[in-house]
Structures are given as structure tokens and as C-alpha cells.
Amino acid sequence: MKLHEITLAVNGTRETLSVPAGMTLLELLREKLYLTGPKEGCGAGECGSCTVLLDGRPVTSCLVLAVETDGREVRTIEGEATDGQLSALQQAFIDAGAIQCGFCTPGMVMSARALLERNPHPSDDEIKEAIAGNLCRCTGYESIIAAVRLAAEGREK
Template identity: 70%
Template structure:
């Protein structure tokens, strides 16, 4: 089992890590760094609960190897709020009660964040399309979609 030394910026902090070849980015975040916002829902890139930003793009962190992020930048749900100041998206999720069990929420917020960054004024259809890879069993999605719309109206992610 080969080990690799990598340097990766996670939520603005530079981290120097030793990771085995087969370790996923999700495992690295959760087990090496104790960053547990990204969740493991399927280990197969199908549920979106582990979504993080990799150089600004949303990825399923269970489908990325830790060695691949050497020299790159990762942002998880923990990296959205700065000094306790919630983002407009996080505020909108609270305002609309878009959260129930909360297990899909970290991935939802990241996918929505990425959407609003590339498309600040998405249509309802575009929001649904952007979130189609993030499964939620509690909310019926309707509040989540409304929350993204509200955040967009208030000027982006």
C-alpha cells in the first residue's frame, strides 16, 4: 500500500498529509482532518451527500482520490460561513426550513453554492437540474429550491 505526501488547501488552511493510494478525498477529510460535514451516503457518487468544492467546482468527494487533490483547493460546508457569519444560502435554508434531518444539507449547500457562483440568477428548472445529484428523503426539495431562489434574489451565494 503506497503512501503519498500531499499538500492541499482545505477551507483556507494549508494541510500537509500522508495518504494511502486508495484513500478517497471523503475519507481524507473525515478521517485525517476530522472534517465531517461532508457525509458518506453511498460511496458511489450517486447521492451527493459528500459534495465539496474542488477548485470551485462541485465534486462527489467519494469519487476523488486524496492523491488527486495534491496542490488543489477544497472547500466543504464548514468553509462556507466566515467567522460565524452565515452565507445568504445558509440564511435562506434557515428562513425556509429547508433542513430536516440535515444529512443531505452539506452537499445541497455546496451544490447550490456552485450553481449561484456560475449562474447568479437561475430559473427554477436550472436549480432543480443543479440539485438532481443531491438526494433528499425528508423535505421533498420544495423548500430547498425556494431557499436557493431567495439567496439568488439577495445577490448570490
């Protein structure tokens, strides 16, 4: 199978790899770079567990080809904490009790991260819209919405 050489930045680190055309960005992250934070919950762009930021915008990485990311910048949950310190958003997820089984959490945090970057003071409806593509079966979403709100409020201080 023909391989394509690509170079991309993942969580700020430059990576050059050879990948087959049929490999998804999710597979690249999980199987080549061992970044297993992004999860596969459906493989069809329906559940959002694989959400990462591609050039700052959240995408379902199961529906992005690895070859498409040549020259691009990818951020995953592994890049959210810096120097071992949780981000304010991560801390808000903990403080608001927004985590149960944790399988949806990495994708959920990335969707919320992108929202807060484009809209630092979202309304509840805007939060819901931003995470409606991230399915969660455990929490009923209320505490996740509260966590994003908490992170946004924390930013004001």
C-alpha cells in the same frame, strides 16, 4: 502500503498529509482533517451527500482520490460560514424551511453554492439540475429550491 505526500488547501488552509492511494477525498476530509460535514450516503457518487467543491466545482468526494487533490483547492461546508456568521445561502436554507434531518444539507448547500457562483440568477429548472445529484428523502425538495431562489434574490439587493 505506500503513502503519497500531498499538499492541498482546505477551506483556505494549507494542509500537507501522507495518504494511501486508495483513500478517497471524503475519507481524507472526515478521517484525517476531522471535517465531518461532508457525509457518506452511498460511496458510489449517487446521493451527493459528500459534495464538496474541488477548485470551485462541485464533485462527489467519495469518487475523488485524495492523491488526486495534490495542489488543488477544496471547499467544504465548514468553510461556508465566515467568522461565525452564516452565509446568505445558509440563512436562506433556514428561512425557507429547507432543512429537516440535515444529513443531505451540507452537500446540498455546496451544490447550491457552486451554482450561485457560476450563475447568480438561476431559473428553477437550473436549480433543479444543479441539485438533482443531491438526494433528499425528507423535504421533497420544494423548500430547498425556494432557499436557493431566495439566496439568489437576496444577492440582487
